[in-house]
Amino acid sequence: MDLDTVRTFVAAADAGQFQEAAADLAVTQQAVSKRVAALERSLGVRLFARTPRGVELTIDGQAFLPHARELLRVAERAIGSVRADRRPLRVDVIASRGAASGLLRAFHRAHPDIELAVVMLFDIDTAVAAIRSGTIDASFRAVAVPGRPLPEDIASVRVIDEPLQLLTGPAHALAGARSVTVDRLAGHRIWMPGIVAGTEWAAYYEDLVAAFGLTIEATGPNFGSDALLDTIADTPALATFMGGRSRLVWPDGHGLRRIPVTDPMPVYPHSLLWHRDNPHPALAALRAHLAATAEGHDAAGTWRPAWVRPH
Numbered sequence: 001m002d003l004d005t006v007r008t009f010v011a012a013a014d015a016g017q018f019q020e021a022a023a024d025l026a027v028t029q030q031a032v033s034k035r036v037a038a039l040e041r042s043l044g045v046r047l048f049a050r051t052p053r054g055v056e057l058t059i060d061g062q063a064f065l066p067h068a069r070e071l072l073r074v075a076e077r078a079i080g081s082v083r084a085d086r087r088p089l090r091v092d093v094i095a096s097r098g099a100a101s102g103l104l105r106a107f108h109r110a111h112p113d114i115e116l117a118v119v120m121l122f123d124i125d126t127a128v129a130a131i132r133s134g135t136i137d138a139s140f141r142a143v144a145v146p147g148r149p150l151p152e153d154i155a156s157v158r159v160i161d162e163p164l165q166l167l168t169g170p171a172h173a174l175a176g177a178r179s180v181t182v183d184r185l186a187g188h189r190i191w192m193p194g195i196v197a198g199t200e201w202a203a204y205y206e207d208l209v210a211a212f213g214l215t216i217e218a219t220g221p222n223f224g225s226d227a228l229l230d231t232i233a234d235t236p237a238l239a240t241f242m243g244g245r246s247r248l249v250w251p252d253g254h255g256l257r258r259i260p261v262t263d264p265m266p267v268y269p270h271s272l273l274w275h276r277d278n279p280h281p282a283l284a285a286l287r288a289h290l291a292a293t294a295e296g297h298d299a300a301g302t303w304r305p306a307w308v309r310p311h
Helices: 003-015 018-025 029-043 059-082 099-110 124-133 200-212 225-234 281-293
Strands: 048-051 054-057 089-092 116-119 138-141 154-168 189-191 215-217 238-243 257-262 265-275
Touching: 003 018, 003 029, 003 054, 003 059, 018 029, 018 054, 054 059, 089 281, 099 116, 099 138, 099 154, 099 265, 099 281, 124 138, 124 154, 124 265, 154 225, 154 281, 189 225, 200 215, 200 265, 225 238, 257 265, 265 281
Parallel strands: 089 116, 089 138, 189 215, 189 238
Antiparallel strands: 048 054, 138 265, 154 238, 154 257, 154 265
16 A cells, blocks of 8 residues: 555545645645545545535545554654664674673763664674674674674774783682783683684684683583683682673672783773764764773783784
8 A cells, every 4th residue: 555645645634625735745736636546446435525615534534544544653663663863773782791781881871862772693793794784783893803804884993992800719729819910820721611713702812822822721511601600619720711891790609709910911802893874873972972981992011912903
């Protein structure tokens, strides 16, 4: 059913005159007559009866009018769901407890009037494809992974360097340290079952291992952060890395320790990615917020892989 004919029918019903409906729709009276006639042919009924003062609805027209209004409302909602100025800003934060989620929460607190839709995609290839297709508006990622440069239509900006911390149980040999140098971690077993080959975080930790001779084990199934914390708390031989801005909660009895890593301090670089032609007005607000709250990058005494974009 042609929505223009439905819209014309509603306008004529409200006005009671084809001439006034034509003025409201900015078309000719002849165009109104043709649209109404086309709708009547499509429905197989008469919708209007002529009167000396204009037109009035027939019984069929009266029955059709509320449904016609609902058709127009549904159409308006459908259009609004994909218009950039009417739909939520869709942002990928990878995981709910990570630094990117914290950055987006801070943006929401600063701009509570901007509606957000938060998604969690797995790897950078999936995120880039979603940005290019318009499924999402932006994604927080580490870029650019070796061998996988960003497409020309994808822009990025570095928004935060997140320091790594060592997480140990209370019986670990390093549990009492106030900080630990990277070199001192050589020989200790660091367990990270969440590392998946081909991801940007796998590329990051591969370079970290190569640079400092560390031992990172990714064996065993990944049952999530709660299971990881349970194992680290109960196993003195194991430790793990976590981002300094990760928000984790564990039972009091675990006695876990978060220990800063220094000399140099490994930092995980988070960048915001978006499509260069994305018109969503809230995307500009997010970028401005991140630029205003961003901390310095590549500070003295820090380490990050050589492939990370400087800006």
